[in-house]
Amino acid sequence: METETILVAGSFGSGKTTFIRTLSGKFLTAERELSGERVSYAERKLKQTTTVFADIGLVELDGKKLLLYGAPGQSRFDFTIRGLASRCKHLIFLVDTSDEAAVLRGRLYFEKFIKPYFNRFQTRVVALNKRDISKVTVERALELLGHIQAPVVETVATSRDSCLNALRVLLGREAKV
Numbered sequence: 155m156e157t158e159t160i161l162v163a164g165s166f167g168s169g170k171t172t173f174i175r176t177l178s179g180k181f182l183t184a185e186r187e188l189s190g191e192r193v194s195y196a197e198r199k200l201k202q203t204t205t206v207f208a209d210i211g212l213v214e215l216d217g218k219k220l221l222l223y224g225a226p227g228q229s230r231f232d233f234t235i236r237g238l239a240s241r242c243k244h245l246i247f248l249v250d251t252s253d254e255a256a257v258l259r260g261r262l263y264f265e266k267f268i269k270p271y272f273n274r275f276q277t278r279v280v281a282l283n284k285r286d287i288s289k290v291t292v293e294r295a296l297e298l299l300g301h302i303q304a305p306v307v308e309t310v311a312t313s314r315d316s317c318l319n320a321l322r323v324l325l326g327r328e329a330k331v
């Protein structure tokens with residue numbers, strides 16, 4: 155069976171681990187308690203655990219094996235993005251759309267970490283995540299995010315159907331917003 159590699163990237167707490175865990179039959183993570191002096195107050199306030207190095211998940215979809223790599227969102231692990239970007243063929247860029255500030259954090263993350271590698275990916279999708287608790291319309295979220303040359307989907311990372319839809323759009327099927 156063919157295996158496709160997919161990088162799931164996005165700013166701190168955007169939902170990468172949740173997205174991969176929801177989809178995967180087999181799932182490995184390196185989550186740790188947020189600790190140490192290099193963790194900012196803002197990061198610690200948002201949540202207690204975070205991904206260090208990467209999440210790895212495996213899902214079978216429409217006769218293909220998909221290997222998902224979740225990048226860590228915390229700023230001190232920036233160097234891993236480069237390695238993961240070079241080994242993945244496809245990109246899912248997850249944006250926390252729960253409020254406007256979260257979308258802007260997504261934009262900064264994109265410009266700093268994704269833009270330099272963006273053209274290397276064969277296919278790309280922007281997933282507007284946390285739509286179940288979002289106070290921002292799709293139009294407003296896209297305006298805040300700035301133009302990104304990729305199809306856009308809405309996701310709720312805890313819902314398997316919504317994650318599967320994102321994968322299908324990425325691989326060239328199914329509806330976008």
Ligand SMILES: Nc1nc2c(ncn2[C@@H]2O[C@H](COP(=O)(O)OP(=O)(O)OP(=O)(O)O)[C@@H](O)[C@H]2O)c(=O)[nH]1
Pocket residue numbers: 164165166167168169170171172173201203204205225226227228283284285286287309310311312
């Ligand atoms: N309501 C809601 N909560 C979500 C959704 N996706 C993720 N979350 C929650 O958001 C928080 C962060 O999710 P994670 O999956 O840990 O985010 P992450 O991107 O892996 O975070 P880092 O690895 O630390 O960068 C968790 O409490 C999740 O349960 C969503 O679509 N809807």
Ligand SMILES: [Mg+2]
Pocket residue numbers: 170171172204205209224225226227
């Ligand atoms: Mg994570």
